[in-house]
Amino acid sequence: xxxxxxxxxxxITLKHFFDTYLADFLHRQKNLPLEDKRGMVDxxxxxxxxxxxxxxxxxxxxxxxxxxxxxxxxxxxRNYRCTSxxxxxxxxxxQCIYITRKKDPxxxxxxxxxxxxYIDTDKCMNCGFCAEFCPFDAIKxxxxxxxxxxxxxxxxxxxxxxLGKPVEYxxxxxxxxxxxxxxxxxxxxxxxxxx
Amino acid sequence: xxxxxxxKPEIDMPAxxxxxxxxxxxxxxxxxxRSNSLWPxxxxxxCCAIEMICTAASRYDLSRFGMEVMRPSxxxxxxxxxxxxxxxxxxxxxxxxYNQMSEPKYVIAMGACASGGGPFKEGYxxxxxxxxxxxxxxxxxxxxxxxxxxxxxxxxxxxKIEGEHIPNTRWYKKGEVEAIPVPILGPDLxxxxxSELINSxxxxxxxxxxxxxxxxxxx
Numbered sequence: 001x002x003x004x005x006x007x008x009x010x011x012i013t014l015k016h017f018f019d020t021y022l023a024d025f026l027h028r029q030k031n032l033p034l035e036d037k038r039g040m041v042d043x044x045x046x047x048x049x050x051x052x053x054x055x056x057x058x059x060x061x062x063x064x065x066x067x068x069x070x071x072x073x074x075x076x077x078r079n080y081r082c083t084s085x086x087x088x089x090x091x092x093x094x095q096c097i098y099i100t101r102k103k104d105p106x107x108x109x110x111x112x113x114x115x116x117x118y119i120d121t122d123k124c125m126n127c128g129f130c131a132e133f134c135p136f137d138a139i140k141x142x143x144x145x146x147x148x149x150x151x152x153x154x155x156x157x158x159x160x161x162x163l164g165k166p167v168e169y170x171x172x173x174x175x176x177x178x179x180x181x182x183x184x185x186x187x188x189x190x191x192x193x194x195x
Numbered sequence: 196x197x198x199x200x201x202x203k204p205e206i207d208m209p210a211x212x213x214x215x216x217x218x219x220x221x222x223x224x225x226x227x228x229r230s231n232s233l234w235p236x237x238x239x240x241x242c243c244a245i246e247m248i249c250t251a252a253s254r255y256d257l258s259r260f261g262m263e264v265m266r267p268s269x270x271x272x273x274x275x276x277x278x279x280x281x282x283x284x285x286x287x288x289x290x291x292x293y294n295q296m297s298e299p300k301y302v303i304a305m306g307a308c309a310s311g312g313g314p315f316k317e318g319y320x321x322x323x324x325x326x327x328x329x330x331x332x333x334x335x336x337x338x339x340x341x342x343x344x345x346x347x348x349x350x351x352x353x354x355k356i357e358g359e360h361i362p363n364t365r366w367y368k369k370g371e372v373e374a375i376p377v378p379i380l381g382p383d384l385x386x387x388x389x390s391e392l393i394n395s396x397x398x399x400x401x402x403x404x405x406x407x408x409x410x411x412x413x414x
Contacts (some may be wrong), residue, residue, distance in 0.1 A: 055343065122316070123311065146344065147337070152304075
């Protein structure tokens with residue numbers, strides 16, 4: 001019969017409409033693991049992410065531009081974990097990291113801390129090699145992707161202040177990695193005290 | 196359009212009139228309608244294009260912003276998303292397409308390659324940033340930017356359009372806007388005789404933008 005096809009199509013649309021509510025009901029609990037969240041797997045109905053209002057949760061290993069981990073001091077100063085060994089800048093495939101080591105102004109001896117640390121985000125390809133190779137867990141990959149700008153140039157070259165993020169931030173965005181690293185550190189410290 | 200968007204915030208209105216009367220400016224209405232009907236041009240250059248396709252698909256759904264129609268013709272497009280590595284062989288075509296777009300026209304440099312050459316910055320065949328050739332409005336960082344990052348870039352562009360003032364905008368002024376000279380395919384690309392015009396077009400003074408984008412830098 002002619003015209004039946006259009007009703008079939010409309011029924012499919014209607015089914016998706018009701019499936020959306022059903023899926024919302026089934027995934028109503030909060031604190032679900034990411035892979036069981038609504039719209040991630042086997043979800044029926046509409047699964048559009050309403051981006052500016054609802055941001056999709058990034059998986060732990062999601063990486064954008066690196067950041068430098070620092071421990072906040074008592075007076076709010078930033079004690080960067082970085083020792084300016086320069087492994088990250090050597091291993092960087094695009095050579096977008098620039099570091100200089102701090103020097104004692106009196107004696108002229110080098111201090112294991114970065115004087116300047118720049119990352120050119122126009123070159124960075126978010127590979128994560130720097131974070132992978134850093135022996136001090138000082139550089140990690142960020143999750144923040146909202147970095148659109150109207151101008152290029154200086155705003156796209158991140159300096160030490162812009163790259164710095166507290167340890168708490170790192171623990172928040174990568175809890176599993178952070179726990180593993182802390183456990184490893186604790187085991188190492190125990191070994192040295194026992195020996 | 197929400198009431199708060201339509202009303203000009205500087206104008207003080209009695210509370211009982213707020214739902215009935217809106218006092219606004221032509222700029223505001225005009226920019227609002229313009230920014231919510233941006234049609235991107237459909238072309239992709241590299242891996243960023245895959246993310247752009249994903250942005251247009253149902254998961255992220257560009258049509259929520261009135262951008263669902265990816266036009267395959269530059270004559271019908273408002274915004275050019277330069278998604279990917281711009282090679283020296285491709286840049287003449289990109290500039291030609293930009294010249295063919297009808298005004299008002301905007302350019303988004305998507306990803307590290309389009310913004311500044313990316314990993315191929317010192318390469319023999321890649322242009323170090325498309326902004327050396329055409330004026331770029333919004334740079335989206337990432338390699339490649341996720342669909343959500345591209346959406347953030349498009350929202351940033353919308354905010355820029357909403358901050359525009361009709362008499363100040365280049366395309367509503369009298370006189371013709373000169374086309375950007377198309378680069379000649381070759382190792383140098385620039386025709387030195389045109390360098391003055393190219394520089395005046397690509398290194399324009401920064402526009403005054405009212406809205407401050409969270410997380411992004413404003414001009």
